Amino acid sequence: MQTIDINQWERQKTYLWFKEFSNSTYGMNVRIDVTKLLKHTREKKESFFIDLLYIVVKSLDSVEEMRMRLVDGEPVIYDDVTPAYTVMTEAGVFENVRHEKGNSFKEFYEIASREIESAKKQSEIKKENYNPENCYSEYYITCVPWADFTSFKDPIPDDKSSASIPRVCWGKYTEKDGKYELTMSITVDHMFVDGYPLAMAFNKIQELLNSPGKYLK
DSSP states (O other), X not given: OEEOOGGGOTTHHHHHHHHTSSOOEEEEEEEEEOHHHHHHHHHHTOOHHHHHHHHHHHHHHTSGGGGEEEETTEEEEOSOOEEEEEEEOTTSSEEEEEOOOOSSHHHHHHHHHXXXXXXXXXXXXOOOOSOGGGTTSEEEEEEETXXXXXXXXXXXXXXXXXXXXXXXXXXXXXXXXXXXXXXXXXXXXXXXXXXXXXXXXXXXXXXXXXXXXXXXX
């Protein structure tokens, strides 16, 4: 983690402006083509969720602004950001799962598979099991595979540090004329992320989805 010197930062004016907002977050909902990913996961007998999760995390990492946070009132940028996402348990409620990314897709897949299966078998929700000093170096991710929504709005806490964490949600994929799509929502903080880098994140996600075999190996 590195502190951003706002005096040398070209976004100083914009950052300071939005920092005064009680809620400076905004979101975008985009239709994503997952046709090739779905074909890939069926052929490889892999989890669609884990494969898409990897692509989303890898894509967000490639956009510098997505790794910026507000910590102790100061802007910082993380070198490494890990996924934090929800899993339905046997208790019928959701558990938050957090884990490292590993050094390859194979390691990521193995770690995620293990953590997801462990969470699914829980009969009760555990207490938070992460270091609060590192809790901002995450992406908050969830999915709603039961509904093909067109718009999604994240609940945003009053904690401005937590609010600066990008939040991602996607819905059920649907088919039309042989093409499979889903809506993906990404909510970001305007202190750090303008429309251009947010669009670049969506574009990167679609780029990787267009060639899943190249990245999921």
